[in-house]
Amino acid sequence: MKKEIFLCAINNILSGTCLEDCKFCTQSVRYHADIERYNYKSIDTIVEEAKKAKSYGALGYCLVTAGKGLDDKKVDFVARAAQAVKAEVDNINLIACNGTASLEQLRYLKEHGIDSYNHNLETSEAYYPSICTTHNWSERYETCQNAKSVGLQLCSGGIFGMGETAEDRTSLLNSIASLSPESTPLNFYHPNIALPIKSRNISRDEALEIVKRARKLFGENKLLMVAAGRELLFDGCEELMFEAGANSMVIGNYLTTVGDAPQKDKKMLERLGYGVATTCDGK
Numbered sequence: 001m002k003k004e005i006f007l008c009a010i011n012n013i014l015s016g017t018c019l020e021d022c023k024f025c026t027q028s029v030r031y032h033a034d035i036e037r038y039n040y041k042s043i044d045t046i047v048e049e050a051k052k053a054k055s056y057g058a059l060g061y062c063l064v065t066a067g068k069g070l071d072d073k074k075v076d077f078v079a080r081a082a083q084a085v086k087a088e089v090d091n092i093n094l095i096a097c098n099g100t101a102s103l104e105q106l107r108y109l110k111e112h113g114i115d116s117y118n119h120n121l122e123t124s125e126a127y128y129p130s131i132c133t134t135h136n137w138s139e140r141y142e143t144c145q146n147a148k149s150v151g152l153q154l155c156s157g158g159i160f161g162m163g164e165t166a167e168d169r170t171s172l173l174n175s176i177a178s179l180s181p182e183s184t185p186l187n188f189y190h191p192n193i194a195l196p197i198k199s200r201n202i203s204r205d206e207a208l209e210i211v212k213r214a215r216k217l218f219g220e221n222k223l224l225m226v227a228a229g230r231e232l233l234f235d236g237c238e239e240l241m242f243e244a245g246a247n248s249m250v251i252g253n254y255l256t257t258v259g260d261a262p263q264k265d266k267k268m269l270e271r272l273g274y275g276v277a278t279t280c281d282g283k
């Protein structure tokens with residue numbers, strides 16, 4: 001058998017209600033994208049969905065909330081959801097993805113069962129003002145540092161193909177490497193007609209080059225995930241991304257876009273001779 005692939009599932013537990021203006025994001029209310037918008041899911045639903053994801057082999061389970069960052073209500077809800085999932089699902093790495101966060105908020109999440117915090121740098125520091133004007137890149141970097149300082153694992157990556165230059169890509173990869181995250185999601189922009197960024201400026205070969213460079217830069221034992229955009233760039237040729245260095249992927253749906261069925265992904269991994277990871281050490 002070839003290497004084992006770490007599977008991660010995403011649960012959008014609060015969707016589409018964000019006031020920020022990130023030009024790549026359908027969850028911003030500013031762009032009126034045609035997505036499902038809802039307030040907090042019930043904790044019972046979140047637990048049931050976690051059990052289902054685990055049954056498909058997901059070892060990472062990410063609780064995502066729309067919005068710029070955590071507030072008291074949100075942090076309390078995520079903590080309660082984390083406790084409930086941990087009580088019912090064994091051997092699951094719980095990731096919270098809730099935007100900018102203070103040391104105190106992150107400590108609270110850790111105390112209630114969150115293992116890892118996902119906060120992506122999204123793009124280079126220089127290009128960031130072109131994709132978002134309502135908050136800044138340094139706040140993002142600081143939240144990543146906060147997650148590490150409270151002892152959470154850090155999951156941090158970005159999105160490629162949003163109109164950035166080759167220099168921006170290099171700069172983003174170097175910034176991610178400077179944080180030394182345990183895992184990195186590489187997302188490839190998925191255009192949506194409602195969004196200001198209309199098209200994707202990245203080819204499959206360029207995406208593969210990014211995976212290769214990221215693997216070299218981040219080291220052999222880190223989790224390197226091909227996340228959003230996988231179905232657009234690698235459908236039917238997933239072995240290319242694994243050969244380039246990816247050892248992790250998202251199964252099921254993304255935040256607001258539909259992914260391949262987990263059963264289809266399972267068959268794909270079997271056909272290509274890859275196993276499914278049962279531990280989180282990235283080896």
Ligand code: SF4
Nearest residue numbers: 018020022025028067
């Ligand atoms: S802050 Fe997060 S949820 Fe809000 S628009 Fe930006 S990426 Fe989307």
